[in-house]
Amino acid sequence: MVENGNNNLHVSRAKKTDEFYTELSLIEDELKHYRDYFQDKIVFCNCDDPAYSNFWRYFQLNFYKLGLKKLVSTHYESTKKSYKLEIIRQNDKIGQLSFMPDYVQTPLEQNGDFRSSECIEILKEADVVVTNPPFSLFREYINQLIEYKKKFIVIGNQNAVTYKEILPLVMENKMWLGYKSGHFWFRVPDSYEEKKTDFKIDETGQKWRRMGNICWFTNIDIEKRHENMTLFRNYIPEKYPKYDNYNAIRVVLVCNI
Numbered sequence: 001m002v003e004n005g006n007n008n009l010h011v012s013r014a015k016k017t018d019e020f021y022t023e024l025s026l027i028e029d030e031l032k033h034y035r036d037y038f039q040d041k042i043v044f045c046n047c048d049d050p051a052y053s054n055f056w057r058y059f060q061l062n063f064y065k066l067g068l069k070k071l072v073s074t075h076y077e078s079t080k081k082s083y084k085l086e087i088i089r090q091n092d093k094i095g096q097l098s099f100m101p102d103y104v105q106t107p108l109e110q111n112g113d114f115r116s117s118e119c120i121e122i123l124k125e126a127d128v129v130v131t132n133p134p135f136s137l138f139r140e141y142i143n144q145l146i147e148y149k150k151k152f153i154v155i156g157n158q159n160a161v162t163y164k165e166i167l168p169l170v171m172e173n174k175m176w177l178g179y180k181s182g183h184f185w186f187r188v189p190d191s192y193e194e195k196k197t198d199f200k201i202d203e204t205g206q207k208w209r210r211m212g213n214i215c216w217f218t219n220i221d222i223e224k225r226h227e228n229m230t231l232f233r234n235y236i237p238e239k240y241p242k243y244d245n246y247n248a249i250r251v252v253l254v255c256n257i
């Protein structure tokens, strides 16, 4: 079988190998478009070991610049109790942009599963969730955010728009794509097996895997949503065949719309 970034997704789903750590530059490139949104918000990173997560790092570094009210990150353990990290705004320190905020670490009673009652309580208090969730639980993850009416900016695979749980959300304007998409490299644990393609080990010995069709999903009203698309194709039935089992026509490329 030829391996590509997309096959890495199938492997993730089958074996639940969900440890793909996001690069800081990927986060910065997307979140620069949402800068004004974060003022006075409570941000929750609910799939993020603060020791590894660049989501935690991004929000800690930019806590005052973004004007955050609170940042919470929970770490997941499969079989034992976990912990959370929190930064809470202290009004006397607003404006000191070079100041790195202190955090508080608190043990959790449960294992930090985003579906646990403890994490759901944190979710209820949060305004927005920003992370790269486990690929194997993407459907459940998005549905929980929709159920609790939360704003989100999360990384996923573009193919997720075809899932029966996700497509209706896109069609009903309950979520849409963010700015950046493409094939991106993620750090993976040492225990991950080597691959012939979409795999590398850097000079420090760190393993990396490349995932294909990665994109951002959000329900925050971004400028991109309001840009008009220039459409220049005409509808010709032979060029746009109709699906047998679905009332839709096939348009292979965005530029063919």
Ligand SMILES: C[S@@+](CC[C@H](N)C(=O)[O-])C[C@H]1O[C@@H](n2cnc3c(N)ncnc32)[C@H](O)[C@@H]1O
Pocket: 018, 019, 020, 021, 022, 046, 047, 048, 049, 052, 053, 054, 055, 075, 076, 112, 113, 114, 115, 131, 132, 133, 134, 135, 137
């Ligand atoms: C794709 S990785 C991304 C990690 C981190 N958010 C980042 O972007 O670097 C998904 C993470 O979710 C964690 N995870 C797996 N199942 C989870 C669950 N049920 N609840 C919370 N986190 C979970 C995994 O341990 C893994 O670290």
